Amino acid sequence: MIQVFKKFMVIVVVLFLFNCEQIIEVEDISNEQIVVLSPVNNTTLTSNEVNFTWEPLDFAEQYQLQIAHPNFEAAEVFVEDTIITANSFIKPLVTNTYQWRVRALNFAYETQYTTQNLTIEDQ
Incomplete structure (x- = not known):
């Protein structure tokens, strides 16, 4: 019984160290900035279907738009207000007039929002 307990404790310690190592290895993206591709700041569009796009950020797992x-x-x-894994x-x-913003997220960090103004006009 003691041998089984020792083996169990070794496994628990190994799993704990493995999980801590994963957390430590998460890249800090908090000082990075999202580069918007479209629509850029102060854009006026006549189409009501807007394709929001930005450059993918290394080590980002998700984006909040x-x-x-x-x-x-x-x-x-x-x-x-949505969380997505794509960069569009x-x-x-x-x-109407709008403001939109996007930020990158990973397991432990997030960037600041990049904010843009947008106007949709009648065709």
């Missing part, structure tokens, strides 16, 4: 009307400081509506997101928007 948020869209607000008219902006985040005085948001009347949060149009979108398509969203239909009605004619």
